Amino acid sequence: MLIGNYTPSLVLISVFVAILASYTALDLAGRVATANGRATYLWMSGGGLAMGVGVWAMHFMGMLALHLPIELVFDVPITVLSLLIAILASGFALWLVSQPRLPMLQLSFGALIMGAGISGMHYCGMAALRMQPGIEYEPARFALSLLIAFSASAAALWIAFRLRQQTPHVRLFRAGAAVFMGMAIAGMHYTAMSAATFADGSFCGAIGNGLRVDGLDKLVLIASLEVLSIALLTSILDARLESRTAELSNSLSVANRELTQLALHDTLTGLPNRVLLADRIEQAMRTVEEHGGWFALMFMDLDGFKPINDAFGHHMGDQLLREVALRLRNDMNGRNTLARIGGDEFVLLVELPERDEAPAYAAQQVTLLSQPFLVADNSVQISASIGIALYPGNGETQHELLMNADAAMYHAKAAGKNGYSFFDASMNTNARNQLQLLQDLRSGLKEQQFCLYYQPKFDAVTGQPIGAEALLRWHHPLQGLLLPDKFIGLAEKTGLIIPIGDWVLNEACRQMRVWHTQGYSHWRIAVNLSALQFCHTGLVDSVANALILHQLPANNLTLEITETTAMSDADASMAVLQQLAEMGVDLSIDDFGTGYSSLMYLKRLPANEIKIDRGFVRDLEHDSDDAAIVSAIVALGQALGLRIVAEGVETDMQQSFLTKLGCDSLQGFLLGHPLPAEKFMADINAAETPVDEQESASEV
Numbered sequence: 215m216l217i218g219n220y221t222p223s224l225v226l227i228s229v230f231v232a233i234l235a236s237y238t239a240l241d242l243a244g245r246v247a248t249a250n251g252r253a254t255y256l257w258m259s260g261g262g263l264a265m266g267v268g269v270w271a272m273h274f275m276g277m278l279a280l281h282l283p284i285e286l287v288f289d290v291p292i293t294v295l296s297l298l299i300a301i302l303a304s305g306f307a308l309w310l311v312s313q314p315r316l317p318m319l320q321l322s323f324g325a326l327i328m329g330a331g332i333s334g335m336h337y338c339g340m341a342a343l344r345m346q347p348g349i350e351y352e353p354a355r356f357a358l359s360l361l362i363a364f365s366a367s368a369a370a371l372w373i374a375f376r377l378r379q380q381t382p383h384v385r386l387f388r389a390g391a392a393v394f395m396g397m398a399i400a401g402m403h404y405t406a407m408s409a410a411t412f413a414d415g416s417f418c419g420a421i422g423n424g425l426r427v428d429g430l431d432k433l434v435l436i437a438s439l440e441v442l443s444i445a446l447l448t449s450i451l452d453a454r455l456e457s458r459t460a461e462l463s464n465s466l467s468v469a470n471r472e473l474t475q476l477a478l479h480d481t482l483t484g485l486p487n488r489v490l491l492a493d494r495i496e497q498a499m500r501t502v503e504e505h506g507g508w509f510a511l512m513f514m515d516l517d518g519f520k521p522i523n524d525a526f527g528h529h530m531g532d533q534l535l536r537e538v539a540l541r542l543r544n545d546m547n548g549r550n551t552l553a554r555i556g557g558d559e560f561v562l563l564v565e566l567p568e569r570d571e572a573p574a575y576a577a578q579q580v581t582l583l584s585q586p587f588l589v590a591d592n593s594v595q596i597s598a599s600i601g602i603a604l605y606p607g608n609g610e611t612q613h614e615l616l617m618n619a620d621a622a623m624y625h626a627k628a629a630g631k632n633g634y635s636f637f638d639a640s641m642n643t644n645a646r647n648q649l650q651l652l653q654d655l656r657s658g659l660k661e662q663q664f665c666l667y668y669q670p671k672f673d674a675v676t677g678q679p680i681g682a683e684a685l686l687r688w689h690h691p692l693q694g695l696l697l698p699d700k701f702i703g704l705a706e707k708t709g710l711i712i713p714i715g716d717w718v719l720n721e722a723c724r725q726m727r728v729w730h731t732q733g734y735s736h737w738r739i740a741v742n743l744s745a746l747q748f749c750h751t752g753l754v755d756s757v758a759n760a761l762i763l764h765q766l767p768a769n770n771l772t773l774e775i776t777e778t779t780a781m782s783d784a785d786a787s788m789a790v791l792q793q794l795a796e797m798g799v800d801l802s803i804d805d806f807g808t809g810y811s812s813l814m815y816l817k818r819l820p821a822n823e824i825k826i827d828r829g830f831v832r833d834l835e836h837d838s839d840d841a842a843i844v845s846a847i848v849a850l851g852q853a854l855g856l857r858i859v860a861e862g863v864e865t866d867m868q869q870s871f872l873t874k875l876g877c878d879s880l881q882g883f884l885l886g887h888p889l890p891a892e893k894f895m896a897d898i899n900a901a902e903t904p905v906d907e908q909e910s911a912s913e914v
């Protein structure tokens with residue numbers, strides 16, 4: 215038997231190469247696991263190649279470390295085959311550990327294949343010597359070498375699978391595992407080598423056309439180290455790049471989240487906005503469809519928010535809105551949604567196990583918001599009007615549900631605020647009717663469907679007519695004659711009151727010009743102004759133009775503005791009224807007694823007349839308070855040198871009482887209804903004609 219001996223330095227180098235190959239393999243397994251798409255296959259084939267070369271180099275170095283007393287030459291094709299086996303087994307191992315899961319069965323099967331691969335490479339490599347006679351293997355050691363190959367493969371696969379994620383200290387773990395794996399691979403090799411016996415007189419069959427050993431060790435070493443370090447370096451650089459990309463994509467997703475937050479939330483309160491609300495409503499609709507139950511959409515509008523905003527400024531208004539949001543949110547349970555969809559409009563989406571829980575919930579919100587708020591050290595009192603739409607029942611789409619809840623909210627406002635209303639179909643018709651009416655109003659203005667009725671005013675003492683109030687009427691093509699309460703509110707809301715008001719002013723002046731010419735030059739025509747007209751910058755010009763156009767002296771025109779309008783922005787009103795007064799226009803404070811008049815302002819206003827609200831006149835006979843108020847107003851007006859007019863006089867008793875109190879003039883159904891100009895004049899003429907003339911006329 216030939217006795218071989220090993221060159222220790224080459225043995226050491228072979229073990230080192232095994233460890234390095236193991237480390238590279240573990241690192242590459244990490245790359246394969248985190249790469250995606252085509253990169254996975256690139257890493258797998260490149261990795262398989264590098265690792266295969268590494269393992270094979272270890273084995274080959276181990277063979278070169280062996281010295282037998284005969285010359286050793288390697289058969290080239292068989293050697294290449296052994297390298298191929300190593301590469302294939304490595305590629306397979308990488309593929310296996312890149313799978314999402316690695317159950318026991320798969321692991322054992324993989325270990326079997328990989329173990330067979332490594333052993334196959336080794337014994338194939340040995341066969342490349344083409345020894346004559348063949349190498350004999352000692353069965354026990356041969357079996358042991360297979361066992362080591364198998365278990366080292368199993369351990370390697372398991373470790374590689376475990377260490378493939380990028381976790382802290384993963385490199386350290388990999389280094390430890392690589393040492394273990396390298397030793398195992400080397401252990402397998404040297405166990406297998408020790409199983410081999412070379413019979414005396416054996417010789418290498420490959421001599422002649424094989425690879426000679428001289429210098430081969432250095433070549434293999436350098437080549438394999440090169441392959442391994444290139445693979446390792448690429449892998450490390452790529453990992454860096456990947457972690458940098460991960461960092462970038464992380465900050466990108468943070469930015470994305472912030473953008474989404476901005477796009478879907480209200481910046482003032484941080485609550486969901488209309489867009490997100492729509493989404494949540496749709497989600498809630500799906501939930502109800504799948505699992506049953508109900509949800510309520512509560513449309514909340516704050517009562518009295520605008521005056522607070524106007525009086526204390528936007529900063530305070532914003533603060534109040536935040537407080538409202540906070541209070542509502544604190545009261546809410548997690549599955550409901552609170553959104554802010556407009557200035558002082560909030561919407562609460564509430565999931566309900568039972569439909570009849572909605573009223574209690576709504577009442578709770580009303581109570582919650584009617585408690586005072588503390589805003590910048592001020593106690594502020596507001597309330598809320600809530601409109602409720604239920605699903606299923608009050609709409610098929612999120613849009614419809616919101617519209618209906620909105621309509622119900624208007625109903626709650628109209629019903630006195632600080633409360634809630636459930637939607638019902640009639641509210642929708644109302645909204646639709648309003649829309650139709652608005653269209654009609656626009657065309658009504660174009661097609662001159664408006665006209666003025668005139669209600670006479672009389673001197674309280676002499677009973678003589680002293681003029682008329684012009685009252686707007688609309689000949690609606692379908693609905694007939696409409697009174698102002700049907701359309702003035704809508705005209706004010708939409709701004710149409712400005713052109714309509716101009717028309718009224720012109721028409722009233724035109725009519726007064728006619729009467730002026732007929733000899734009633736001492737009359738005054740009274741025209742009502744709404745708040746919006748009064749605030750409109752063009753008012754003074756409009757009035758001046760109307761007077762000039764109809765050549766009417768300014769003093770033949772009385773402008774009636776309500777007390778509330780005159781007082782709401784007293785300083786601005788003062789300026790406008792001053793200009794009108796300077797023109798010589800007569801000014802009357804309408805509906806006096808219903809607002810909160812400050813006597814101070816009243817004194818400064820350049821008004822000529824106050825008009826006692828007809829509410830006081832109506833209850834004069836039954837309510838002693840009203841009688842006291844009316845006499846106080848008369849006394850006040852007299853003290854300020856103003857004319858006092860009472861409107862809404864319907865009975866003889868009211869007439870005589872008001873006359874006795876000292877009212878200057880009277881207006882009301884008792885004395886004359888509003889009528890078109892001709893009928894109005896017919897009545898006046900009839901009253902002026904002496905009684906006996908009337909009788910003789912009827913006799914004719």
Ligand code: C2E
Pocket residue numbers: 669684685686697698699702715718742743744774804805828861862863864881882883884888
């Ligand atoms: P107002 O200025 O207080 O006008 C008096 C209203 O009381 C008129 O109703 C008149 O028909 C009614 N009235 C007169 N005498 C009596 C009475 O003895 N008893 C009762 N119960 N009512 C009486 P109308 O014409 O329906 O006008 C309602 C309101 O519409 C007016 O209240 C005024 O504020 C507004 N308005 C009317 N015409 C115009 C206009 O041209 N422009 C603007 N901006 N508002 C107008």
Ligand code: CA
Pocket residue numbers: 683742774804
């Ligand atoms: Ca009036």
Ligand code: CA
Pocket residue numbers: 804805825827828861
């Ligand atoms: Ca009035």
